[in-house]
Amino acid sequence: MLEQRPDLLPRLGAFARLLHDAGLEAGPRRLTDATRALGFIDLKQRDDFRNALRSVFVSRKEDIPTFEAAFDIFWAPADPRASAGTIPGRSRPLPMAPERAKAWANALGLNMSQMNRENPTEFPASSSGYSAEELLRHKDFEEMTWAETEQVRKLLEQAPWRVAERRTRRLRPSRDGRIDLRRSARHAIRSSGELMTLFRRKPRVRRRPLVLICDVSGSMERYSRLLMIFAHAVARREDLEAFVFSTRLTRITRLLRQRDLDKALDSVSKGVHDFSGGTRIGDAIGDFNRRWARRVLGHGAVVIIISDGWDRGDPAHLTSELIHLRRSAHRLIWLNPLLGSEGYEPLTRGMAAALPHCDDFLAAHNVQALDDLGRLLAGLDTRTSR
Amino acid sequence: MWPGPADRATLVLFLTVTAPATIEDVERRLRERRYIGDRALATSIFLALRLQKPLFIEGEAGVGKTEAAKVMAEVLGARLIRLQCYEGIDLAHAVYEWNYPRQLLHIRLMGEGEDRKTAEREIFSSDFLLRRPLLDAIDNDDPTPPVLLIDEIDRSDEEFEAFLLELLSDFQVSIPEIGTIKARQVPLVVITSNRTREVHDALKRRCLYHWIDYPDLDKEVEIVRARAPEAADGLAREVAALVQGLRGMDLYKVPGVAETLDWARSLATLGATRIDAGLVSATMGAALKYQEDLERVREQVPALVEKAQRA
Numbered sequence: 139m140l141e142q143r144p145d146l147l148p149r150l151g152a153f154a155r156l157l158h159d160a161g162l163e164a165g166p167r168r169l170t171d172a173t174r175a176l177g178f179i180d181l182k183q184r185d186d187f188r189n190a191l192r193s194v195f196v197s198r199k200e201d202i203p204t205f206e207a208a209f210d211i212f213w214a215p216a217d218p219r220a221s222a223g224t225i226p227g228r229s230r231p232l233p234m235a236p237e238r239a240k241a242w243a244n245a246l247g248l249n250m251s252q253m254n255r256e257n258p259t260e261f262p263a264s265s266s267g268y269s270a271e272e273l274l275r276h277k278d279f280e281e282m283t284w285a286e287t288e289q290v291r292k293l294l295e296q297a298p299w300r301v302a303e304r305r306t307r308r309l310r311p312s313r314d315g316r317i318d319l320r321r322s323a324r325h326a327i328r329s330s331g332e333l334m335t336l337f338r339r340k341p342r343v344r345r346r347p348l349v350l351i352c353d354v355s356g357s358m359e360r361y362s363r364l365l366m367i368f369a370h371a372v373a374r375r376e377d378l379e380a381f382v383f384s385t386r387l388t389r390i391t392r393l394l395r396q397r398d399l400d401k402a403l404d405s406v407s408k409g410v411h412d413f414s415g416g417t418r419i420g421d422a423i424g425d426f427n428r429r430w431a432r433r434v435l436g437h438g439a440v441v442i443i444i445s446d447g448w449d450r451g452d453p454a455h456l457t458s459e460l461i462h463l464r465r466s467a468h469r470l471i472w473l474n475p476l477l478g479s480e481g482y483e484p485l486t487r488g489m490a491a492a493l494p495h496c497d498d499f500l501a502a503h504n505v506q507a508l509d510d511l512g513r514l515l516a517g518l519d520t521r522t523s524r
Numbered sequence: 525m526w527p528g529p530a531d532r533a534t535l536v537l538f539l540t541v542t543a544p545a546t547i548e549d550v551e552r553r554l555r556e557r558r559y560i561g562d563r564a565l566a567t568s569i570f571l572a573l574r575l576q577k578p579l580f581i582e583g584e585a586g587v588g589k590t591e592a593a594k595v596m597a598e599v600l601g602a603r604l605i606r607l608q609c610y611e612g613i614d615l616a617h618a619v620y621e622w623n624y625p626r627q628l629l630h631i632r633l634m635g636e637g638e639d640r641k642t643a644e645r646e647i648f649s650s651d652f653l654l655r656r657p658l659l660d661a662i663d664n665d666d667p668t669p670p671v672l673l674i675d676e677i678d679r680s681d682e683e684f685e686a687f688l689l690e691l692l693s694d695f696q697v698s699i700p701e702i703g704t705i706k707a708r709q710v711p712l713v714v715i716t717s718n719r720t721r722e723v724h725d726a727l728k729r730r731c732l733y734h735w736i737d738y739p740d741l742d743k744e745v746e747i748v749r750a751r752a753p754e755a756a757d758g759l760a761r762e763v764a765a766l767v768q769g770l771r772g773m774d775l776y777k778v779p780g781v782a783e784t785l786d787w788a789r790s791l792a793t794l795g796a797t798r799i800d801a802g803l804v805s806a807t808m809g810a811a812l813k814y815q816e817d818l819e820r821v822r823e824q825v826p827a828l829v830e831k832a833q834r835a
Contacts, residue, residue, distance in 0.1 A: 163725060171575060171732075178574045179547065179567070186547055189567040197728035199582060199719070199735045307612025308681065320616065323624030327647065328640070331631035428776055432720050437611075462776065462816065 146181075147173065153212050157195055160204050164195055187213075278478060278503050287364055291399060293505050294371035303343040304438045304468070315340025346438050346468060346518070347377040351426060353445030354410065355384035355417035361475045361503070362413065365444055366406060368508055370399050379434040382406070383422035384415035389430065419449045419488050420456035427462050440518060441467040442511075444502055446476045447489030456488055460495040469518055472496040473511065478503030543573055543600065550599070558750040559588070559595040560743060568734040569596060578692055578713035580728055583736035585718050586780020588747075590675055592736070593714035597671035600712070603664075606673045607657040609680040615687065619697055621654045622647075648701035659697055662707040669709040678717040682724065689727050739781065741768050741835060747781055748788050755788040756797040763788045765835035766799065767811060769828050770821065779811040786810040799833070801826045 150172060157164040172194045179186045188209055196205050277286065311318065321337035350369055354362045369380050373394040380390045393405040407413060423443075435441070441463060449456060464470045472492060478501040493499060498514060501507040544550045550566040569592075572579035581589045597604035607618055627647040634643055655663075661672040674688070691697065695707035715731060717723055739747060741764060748760040755763065767784045779787075787810040796803055805825050812818050821828070 163729065165729075167729065171577070174575055175571050178571060185563060186567055189564040190571055192564070193568040193571060193732040193734055196735075197580065197725065197731070197733040198722075202735060306681070307610075308614065308683065309612075319624055320621070323622075323628055326628060327631060327644070331628040333628075424774070428774065432718075434721070436720050458816070 146176070150176070153191075153208070154195070156208050156212055157205065160208055162195055162201050162204060162208075163197070168194055276504055276506050282364070287367065290364060290505055291367050291371070294368055294508065304346050305341040306344050306437075308342045309339040310342045312338055312340045314338060344437075345377065346440050347379065347434070347436075348372065348515070349434055349439050349441045349467070350378060350380045351387075351422070351441065351443045352380065352382045353384065353417060353419065353422075353443075354382045354413050355415055355448070357417065357446055357448040358444075358475070359413075361444075363403070365502070366403055367399065370394050370402050379430075379439075381426060381430070382410055382413075383419075383425075384412045384417055385421075386412060387422045387425040387429075388412075416450050417445070417448055417488075418451040419445055419447070419492075420451040420453075420459050423456065423459040423463055427459055427466075431463065431466050435466050438468040440469045440471065440515065442471045442473060443492075443496075444473040444475070445488075446474055447486040447492060449486070449488030449491075451488075453487045453491035457491045457495065460492055464495055464497070469497045470495070471498040471500065471511070471514070473500050473502035473507075475501070475503040477501035478507060544570060546570070553599040554595055557595045557598050559591060560739070560747045560750055561588075561592065562743075565592065565734055565736065568732050572714075572732050573600075573712060575732070576710045576712075578715055578731040580715045580717070580723075580731035580733050581736060582717045582719055582733070584738065584778065584780055586782035587736045587738060588781055589716040589736055590673065593671060593673040593675075593716070596712065596714065597673075600668055600671065602668040602712070603666055603670040604673060605657045605661045605670050605711070606675060608675050609677050609684070611679055611681055613680050613684050617656060618684070618687075619656050619658045620699060621656065623652045623654050627652050650702075653699075653702075658691060659705070661711045661713075662691075662695055662697055663705050666709075670711045672711040672713045674713065674715045676718060677715050677723055677727075678720045685724050685727050689724075689730065692727070692730050738771060738778075741765060744768065744781065744784060748784060752785050752788040752792065755792040759791055759797055759799065760788055761835070762799045762832050763791065765832035766804065766828060768835070769831055770811065773821065773824075775812070775817045775820065776814045777812070777817060783811040799829055801829050804829055 151169060154164040154169045154172070172191055175190045175194055176187070179190050181187055191209065192202070192205055196202055282290065309316075309318075311321070315338045318337040318339040321339075322333055322335065325335055325337065326333045350372070352362075352365050352369065354365075358365075369378070369390075372378050373380060373391070374397075378391070378394070380394055382388055382390055388410045390406050390409060393409050394402050396402040396405065460470070474489065477499070500511055500514070502511070544553060547563065547566050547570045550570045551561075551563060554561050554566060554569075568579055571577070581592060583589050593606075594604055596602075630647055630652070631643060634646075657672070661670055664670060677685070677688075692713060695710055696704050698704040713731075715727075738744075744764040744767070745761050748755060748764050749757065752760070764784055767779050767787065771778050787807060790807050790810045791799065791803060794803065794807070805822065808818055808821060808825075812821060
């Protein structure tokens with residue numbers, strides 16, 4: 139069938155490039171598979187053609203809408219623009235990762251708004267007895283200048299972060315533990331079936347996955363940037379799933395995976411549409427419980443919620459969602475930046491509702507507080523009693 | 525050569541079954557076995573057979589992923605080999621294990637005279653090998669290549685995924701004492717995942733992918749009629765509509781098609797031919813598995829029932 143359409147191969151290649159630009163994995167291997175697949179189907183059946191390409195090029199549910207949009211654009215009937223090498227007209231918006239969209243915009247010569255930034259200056263040496271670093275560690279995020287946040291970023295990158303371990307079901311050789319019949323027997327064969335040495339094995343330990351759910355609503359605005367820097371620093375070293383919410387919940391795990399912090403923050407701010415909006419913590423946690431909990435809370439995850447507890451929703455709703463969340467997490471930690479301010483009492487309705495249902499309630503207003511959190515995470519091995 | 529499976533005799537019966545020639549053929553055969561899928565799934569299955577690539581099926585719990593693999597085995601007249609994944613699954617459970625107690629016993633019975641080399645050769649032979657699903661799928665005498673179902677791969681861990689990656693590229697397994705065993709015929713591999721975690725891209729790249737969504741009302745009714753024929757037509761439609769309504773609600777665990785079928789069967793067992801608020805409240809546990817969900821739905825039962833009866 140493919141022989142009848144000699145024009146199809148280059149077009150398929152161009153389609154693969156379009157998918158690649160839209161963030162799908164569309165390498166030569168998939169292109170080969172697609173070519174082979176098309177050899178088996180009737181190209182006149184448009185749905186089969188679409189289904190075949192989808193099963194080859196897509197391997198995640200999230201990529202299906204991207205694929206469908208790209209397919210509609212590219213294989214639109216009688217669209218002369220859609221020839222090899224050119225970027226086809228976008229009849230309907232192509233859902234792309236923000237950094238891809240940016241690259242496309244650049245390639246098309248569109249003007250991207252440039253971010254205005256202060257020039258990072260050297261951190262001023264302190265005249266008091268404390269080292270500059272020591273001062274910075276205790277300075278409230280709220281009072282920091284841009285230059286200082288840059289310093290904090292370096293501090294966070296060096297922080298000795300290690301999340302506590304848990305026993306897995308995978309076994310490894312060890313001196314103690316259960317008898318390893320496989321090794322023991324294998325050894326015994328050398329001694330005519332006599333079990334001379336008993337080998338043992340015990341469960342291997344792994345670090346727990348970490349889930350961060352961060353409030354980026356209006357009242358948290360002053361802390362958002364620093365907390366994102368924090369999330370990025372953690373994501374570089376730990377198994378981290380990250381979410382932000384104000385009116386709704388957005389997953390930012392993939393956005394944070396970029397090595398370059400500025401690019402990562404840029405993608406986050408483009409990918410999250412309700413930065414500095416109102417807060418509905420209960421709804422956000424509920425959304426998390428329904429859509430994400432089963433996917434990211436396996437393997438004994440530790441959940442960290444960062445919020446000041448200013449909630450416009452119903453406190454009873456927040457309570458019931460927190461109870462559910464705590465049941466499916468290994469440990470639930472609430473970080474509140476306001477806890478660092480003197481004389482703060484957790485009196486906001488949301489905070490009062492949340493407090494009894496968290497395992498830990500900690501401050502998160504400066505580097506020192508985040509270090510304390512790091513220590514807590516490293517020491518997590520037993521559950522607090524419930 | 526290894527000894528073939530014990531049930532080889534029954535397999536010979538299927539020798540006349542041939543591989544499907546077209547997508548329509550796959551669709552028709554699925555339907556004959558009362559599996560109501562869509563054309564996209566039929567296309568993926570067809571291509572998996574033709575390209576000899578594993579098929580990776582994802583979808584929410586209870587949409588019929590495992591069932592699809594089972595039906596495919598029937599359709600092809602092939603044996604279904606199922607590997608249920610779990611955390612910590614390793615080669616000893618998935619590929620092979622030596623039968624150590626038997627080996628030890630054998631050595632003791634051999635007596636003093638025989639030398640160690642002979643003894644080792646004897647006990648590390650196929651007689652002492654416990655064959656697990658993956659080895660079985662690669663090394664068998666089946667007349668038709670078997671269907672290998674790797675179920676709920678998201679429950680296993682990364683180490684196992686890495687091993688599968690290797691297996692699915694070459695379809696061979698090496699056993700140090702025996703050597704490399706290469707598949708004489710490539711099995712049709714179906715991998716399912718509930719997406720409790722993201723499976724590594726490298727593994728998915730080797731597979732064709734298909735996402736099974738919840739069916740729409742008409743299709744779900746069709747599924748209930750096909751798989752729970754004991755439910756009267758009116759009941760089938762109302763239960764399907766009821767579950768469709770529940771899926772629109774804000775629940776912790778949305779009921780899948782498997783739950784719809786359970787519910788329809790439960791109601792049919794109670795002799796119901798229509799639904800009413802009382803029956804629904806009494807049997808909701810067939811579809812809703814969380815206390816919070818049950819409570820949330822309980823208040824709205826009359827409204828839901830009314831809506832379902834109008835659908």
